[in-house]
Amino acid sequence: MRNERRRFLGAAGCAAALATLGGCRLTLEHGISNPCRTPLPDALSRHEAVRAAWEGIDAARVWDSHAHLLGTGDSGSGIWLNPGMSSVLRPVQLAQRLFFLNAACVDQTPGRVDESYVERMRTLIEGMPAGVKVVLLAFERAYTEDGEPSPAGTSLHVPDGFVMAVARRHPDHFEWAASIHPYRRDCVDALHAAKANGARAVKWLPAAMSIDPASPRCDAFYAALKDADLPLITHAGAESAVPVGDRQHLGNPLLLRRALEHGVRVVVAHCATMGQDRDLDRGADGPWVESFSLFARLMDEARFARNLYGDLSAVAQVNRAGPALVRLLEREDWHARLLNGSDYPLPGVMPLFSMDQLAQLRVIEPGLGPVLAAIREHNPLLFDFVLKRHLRSGNARFPRRVFETRAFFAP
Ligand SMILES: [Zn+2]
DSSP states (O other): OOHHHHHHHHOOOOHHHHTTTTTTTOOOOTOOOOOOOOOHHHHHHHHHHHHHTTTTTOOOOOOEEEEOOOOOOOOOOOOOOOOOGGGGTSSHHHHHHHHHHHHHHHSSSSSOHHHHHHHHHHHHTTTOOOTTTEEEOOOOOOOOSSSSSSSSGSEEEBBBHHHHHHHHHOOOTTEEEBBTTTTTHHHHHHHHHHHHOOOOEEEOOHHHHTTTTTGGGGGGHHHHHHHHHHHEEOSSSSOSSSSOOGGGGOOGGGGGGHHHHHOOOOEEGGGGOEEEEEEEOOOTTOEEEHHHHHHHHHHHOOOGGGTTTEEOTTSSSSTTTHHHHHHHHHHHGGGGEEEEOBBTTTGGGGGOOOOOHHHTTTTTTTTTHHHHHHHHHOOOOHHHHHHHHHHHHEEEOHHHHHOOOHHHHHH
């Protein structure tokens, strides 16, 4: 099976993939293909770095706040991939898709992809202390401004019903977040149904779904979210994992003020640590600035101190780590509003992490890199957790409660 996977990925045309996956910054430090080893050898599970990572942590409070449930729909799950994404005419999208499936170590046999994705995740969670859970994210379709689904504008659809069913089947491993487009005519009903079915949050990727978070079209949905006390996890900054066409501007963090002003608890995915956006506070044609600086501006607005949060998913990736990661570590006044997440399956995409880069940034001890790399070959979820527990800038580190996110989702 391993060889088959390797061939499968090789066929994608790695050059095209490497040039584009993850926004152009990649590393070959750990090769291209996930070796998909399992389980973790004793020497690693008993390693001091792993022991230290769990020290003082209550595993029952550890919810990974950001993980994707992917597949091909071959189980009847309703997962839909735009055929353009798997066409040899679109080598970049095809390669990305193959990278994600390889990162998740799925069995490519037709009829086994969706199921083996979930099985692999469960195996990885079982490689961590009992009580740890992962919040699985659904992925909504794009809609037009008239509230009609737009298949042509949709790259991926992971329906709420499937994500809910997986979480229900494995309640010791998973929680779930719905994904509901605010332009849908039934969006408020869908939100109430999701909440009644145990959803812990709503997830958006505005640029992929054609959502303008600053549009009055979102107001009814914001009011319902506030009413239901469900947080909105929403991507900000540049998006490179999913095709977004000319809609990148919808990831501008400043557009989220409208939700914040409605009192919605907003979680900015990845703390907007990649890309540039216009500084709309200086007009519609304001200068381009780092998206992260706009996230920082919102975090420093006193009126949002109680409802604006950021998640740490992907922030240590090679295309995001840098001054923003150091700032997140050093801004200890923000730490009470940071939530850890893995962005699974991305921790399993080998070219997306460089231990050398993190050591050069001095956010990990140089000796830690090889240990983390070895853990990653077996368990990318554990790798992401142990890495984040060890990140530091000077004496500043992410405190325990950044990882113990359960109370945020289940107050
Ligand atoms: Zn994500």
